Amino acid sequence: MRLLLVLALPLLWAPVAHAAPQHAQAMYGAPKYSAGFSHFDYVNPDAPKGGTLRRHTVGSFDSLNPFIPRGTPAAGLGYLYDTLTVASDDEPFTQYGLLAETIDIADDRSSVTYRLRPQARFADGSPVTAEDVVFSFHALVEKGSPLYAFYYHDVEKVEALDAHTVRFSFAAGENQELALIVGQLQVLPKHYWAERDFSRGTLEPPLGSGPYRAVTVEAGKRIVYQRRDDYWGKDLAVNRGRYNFDRISFEYYLDDTVALEAFKAGRYDLRQEQSAANWANGYQGPALSRGDIILETFQHQLPTGMQGTVFNLRRPLFQDPVLREALGYAFDFEWTNQNIFHGQYRRTRSYFQNSELAATGLPSAAELALLTPLRDQLPARVFTEAYQPPVTDGSGRPRANLMVAQKMLRDAGYTLVDKQLHTPDGKPVQFEILLDNPVFERVIQPLVRNLATLGVRATVRRVDQPQYVERKRRFDFDMLIDVFPQSNSPGNEQRDFWSSSAADRPDSRNTLGLKDPAIDQLVENVIRAPDRAALVTATRALDRALQWGHYVIPNWYLDRFRLAYSRHLAHPDGNAPYGLPLDAWWDQRQVTR
Template sequence: MRFKNKNNIAFIFTIKFIWLLCFQQTALAAEVKNPVIHKTHAIAMHGQPKYPANFTHFDYANPDAPRGGVFKQATVSSSGFDSLNPFIVKGVPAAGMAYLGGGYIYDTLLVQSYDEAFTKYGLLAESMEWPDNRSWITFHLRKNAKFHDGHPITAEDVVFTFNLLTEKGHPLYKTYYHNVKTVTALNNHSVKFEFDTKTNRELILIVGQFPILPKHYWETHDFTKTTLEFPLGSGPYKISKVDPGRSIHYERVKDYWGQNVAVNKGQYNFDMLIFDYYREPSVAIEAIKAGKYDLRVENSAKSWATEYNIASVKKGHLIKASITDYTPAAMQSFIFNIRRDKFKDLKVREAIGYAYDFEWQNKTIFYNSYTRIDSYFAGSELAATGTPSKAELVLLDPFKKQLPSELFTKPFTLPKTDGSGNIRNNLRQALRLLKQAGWQIKNKQLVNNKGEPFNFEVLLTQANFERIVLPFQKNLKRMGIEMTIRKIDTQQYIERRNSFDFDMIVSGFPQSTSPGNEQRDYWHSSQANIKGSRNYIGIENPVVDQLISKIIQAPDRKTLIASTQALDRVLLWNHYVIPQYYLNQTRLVYWNKFGMPEQPPKYAVGLNTWWYDSAKAKKLTKQ
């Protein structure tokens, strides 16, 4: 049909436009009223879960693994442990007690698969349902789940635990679950979490991470105190023996309710797990060589290179194995406490970094085994490289006036040396920066305009770190800076770190392949003065706060990567730490009496999938 009158044509288009608009609004209203609800066995952060609903076990676990035997490991701590309650700020928890995740004795709603970037499968939860916008999630619990005393695990236990952890537990819980609005028991076996946001995609996964505690037990115990009373759990192991500060024993629960759940098949195979405590790494090394325990994670390059050239290693009785680590490396570093006036100036922090000679240290002390770490997400696609990408610039340009101008035009680089130990040029550059910040050398001392000397203390808990810090101390002395080294026991160290009572510490910031809500605890302004938070640095930076929000709200993997790279870049250019080194390997030393699956997990060592091999063990006893 042809219209000769243009007014008629306009009228028809107007009617069509109004009809289309009404249709879209009606469809949108229907979508809001009846959103798409997902009902499934697993949740992926992005994309789809690898394993289907009827999967029988993870690929990296052997469902036919034999059970039995003892697995003894070592923990190095100068003060041992004094608590079996890992959920509060007070005390030093025993090895094997986890504050996130269940550790060995508590079960969680969901567990992670370690051959996917970030996907959670049901453990206590048989199934889950949630809307497309992820504004809530309902967990349906397995009806056969029970605590070790036979008491059923119910939705009331989940509600009770969440409230207990966020109200009386470590401040991490309140920060991590900041966007949880309500937790409601719908019936005995269904519990609903509602959120105050529709942009925090990670929440439906991480609310399944915390251990579920027995309400009937903790109602009659003081949750706020440290204790060595054996707690009531629900997981594959229970505590059977404690020698305070010396060892802890976990016994496999023979009638464990969850032993046949797919996520557990082929795991937790040892009848007994034992953690022995040693005060010094050197003593622990001699102990494993003597067969006093079974496995050691070796963190010292020197020990790895020199301590295991012994007959039992050459014969294959004691195994040295390096396992590739595909997760982002923790930012191992000297950490400034910028609550201290002397460290508030970015130029001062940058200048002090020039006194750390990684190249000399790597050659002289580390047997050239390490790489200088230059990212908070090193070894992954999340690390910032080169100059900002277009996607990063979209995030960073609004804050141009609040960021160093070089961030937009130069790749971030760390000072380098030729490895000879002569760092004269670096020290010159450092002194130029210090002069710009108002410091100058007088009588071989660096002083400010009030004549006050520049001095600070680095706090250590492990003696083997002294050899790393001493050369740094010597170079600082050449700049007129007096740095003292104070070594204290583990318990004192944790207390001082938690209360931010230090000038500088040596530590790291572990990361995952899917960063999210935990970034608040590391860097957010709200955590700068919360005792026990991991914002050790004391960062109160609105740009960092905004970028953390972008990470948490990232709608897809591509946006998450760009947001994380932008945060990484801002943290680096603010020189909050002096980066040290990393190795994308986990170095293990263990006695050859274990079996392990042919296909290991990609994102974990996978010790929980090992088993005791009696035939191998007999060969060792005959040596």
């Protein structure tokens, strides 16, 4: 007995096994770029430096602290900060060392250890240390946006092993992704924030270690970033061919119509066009005729996620899935696409649209293994039907669809009295759709008209962006249009989108107010998937449950980026399949200087 105990003690104290530290880590498989690579393939390593990139954004800002739930942060603040690792845009999910020189993941993925580059410096010349990493993690989780606490939920401990070595230890489980996503942590200077209140907004340009510094700040109007000649990481392989502009500015406009006219007048250099109508007709004029403006699309392989008109399940009215499904029949996508969007879009049917993660057809045997234990908690059609949003004749008056909706409502006990629909317990079906963008009014008004045919009184209320942001943060709405973006490697962020624990947390991305133990379990299956095949299976199973929950009226998607830009801008040939790396563009006027 004693002998067995003595023999067991070394096992209790044995260190966790580690492979040799690496320059990069892939979620599945091996990284594309080997140690000693010179640059990413999708950049021009010889791109000239210099010039100014003038960009725009719509709205306003009142803070340079993007990490907290207070205030509206300025655009472009990511230029100020480096992360431990950086993703490549031509792989689904691989992280390469940036601040970190090496990445050492335990064989059982219970921890990850980063060795920081000794040359890494903040903009004031002070070194980036392991203590800065520890400080950053705790500041974000304890005082930052609630998103961070959810995102890093399974991190049990962060410790500085020495001045340049930091280890993240994880809770027991099978969260394959966590060892990579902690590398996305933006590292903040502990000494700088020791004299400031991290929980409050500020217009003081903050200190970072990134390639740019903020040099001009006009609250709500303009922010300008200057490239740092002394940037410590400018010669790293992951940065070669990137950050080519000397200055990057963001001009603020309160209305996108005004912003478009300003672009055509040469007030800024590049815009990613979100409006199909603008793309079809908005760029006519002398600048386009002279060739001063170039219109170009860039195909991508990114999941487009779900954009939809969201039901707030916190409202008792929307607790009824029959009502939610019936209201979806009032949206005539086919008419909208042809008459408003110039035929540019496709109908979204999946929460992981435009990827292999989207559920199609009936569940596979592997999916059923995850879904069957939850059968009593899921809609029956998860197992028997392939989800497809209603299709119309494109007339704008989808009579056949509205008749289907009327029958559904009638069979569920809804009644029509004086052209007003009432719930089975006699309450009128009426609600408000909250908007902050006038572009969406053209889409929502036909929906409102069709809803009126069903006896539903829906009103549209458009508010300014600050009020919209605040109401959304507090879930003070009946319906609104929202986007649930996705990546090729979904993981911890799914908790923030769908989990019960996020539903009542202000500022969470669970806009729906979804509280469903079955969904919670399906989310955990995604997070703990041990390999790519299991991840695809778990994500498709989650997708099916979300589809058949009828939590949104699915909108539309585009599998390409639409860019309008000034002719003096240049970019590498083609485009990275998993991103839009604008930091690889340059000012071609610098070539001749």
